[in-house]
Amino acid sequence: MLRGERKETVLITGASSGIGEALAREFAAHGHDLILVARGADNLNALADKLVASYQVMVSVQPTDLSQAGSAEGLALTLQREGLPVDILVNSAGVLEHGAFADVAPADHQRIVQLNVAGLTDVLAQFLPAMVARKSGRIMNVSSVTAFLPVPGLATYAATKAYVLSLSEALADELRGSGITVTALCPGFTATSMLAGAGAVGENMPSILVGDVETVARKGFKACMKGSPIVVPGTINLVSTLLMRALPKWLVRRAAGLTWRSIR
DSSP states (O other): OEESOOOSEEEEETTTSHHHHHHHHHHHHTTOEEEEEESOHHHHHHHHHHHHHHHOOOEEEEEOOTTSTTHHHHHHHHHHHTTOOOSEEEEOOOOOOOSOGGGSOHHHHHHHHIIIIIIHHHHHHHHHHHHHHHTOEEEEEEOOGGGGSOOTTSHHHHHHHHHHHHHHHHHHHHTTTTTEEEEEEOOOSBSSHHHHTTTHHHHTSOGGGOBOHHHHHHHHHHHHHHTOSEEOOSHHHHHHHHHHHHSOHHHHHHHHHHHHHHHO
16 A cells, blocks of 8 residues: 655564654654554554655555564565565564563463564565665664663563674674665663563663653664664663673673562
């Protein structure tokens, strides 16, 4: 479904809510055309109508469940048939489950890994080669500050975000000088529906540590367009991540465990 007139195109996964939706608004506000990807067509269509009306951009709505094997390839083929190149790729789709590892159903662990790791990797594998061929493009992968430390109660989620950060850093260096930049957006806890699903971690999080989704999107956009390899919105989050990289692993582990026990 297309609306409007084409300009530079940004593909955003997980665009129907949270950080993905905020990033869609931010890119549209700066005149970029959009390809919106998420599972639900209704929310995507509603967002598309608002963005077209507000910013006069073109929007392609592509309902896709990226947790399903082969879905990224299907998306790429559809866009190829429709003549829609991807100038900027934003991987924002993600899911979490809160609770002690043993209390989370095996299927839920697999769902987290399938979307946050396998789905994101497949999207990159489908769209990066075309960027390499034309020697231009930008990629932003949404990771998290949880990528920098183990997070009891969100163990699988945090591990998947560590993967996203590591992959992004590796690609940023691998693609150096190619005309393609890779940015890892690492927000802290952000006021979205995902935080509401984080159980005690979200409920007991001090408000000073909970970021505003529009601010996160704005800083992510700027970092992506600048080509910065990593951006951590929020001074407290940035200082915390620097400390976590500098401190001994055992101390980071101990602090994370104490925090988990105090809020569960």
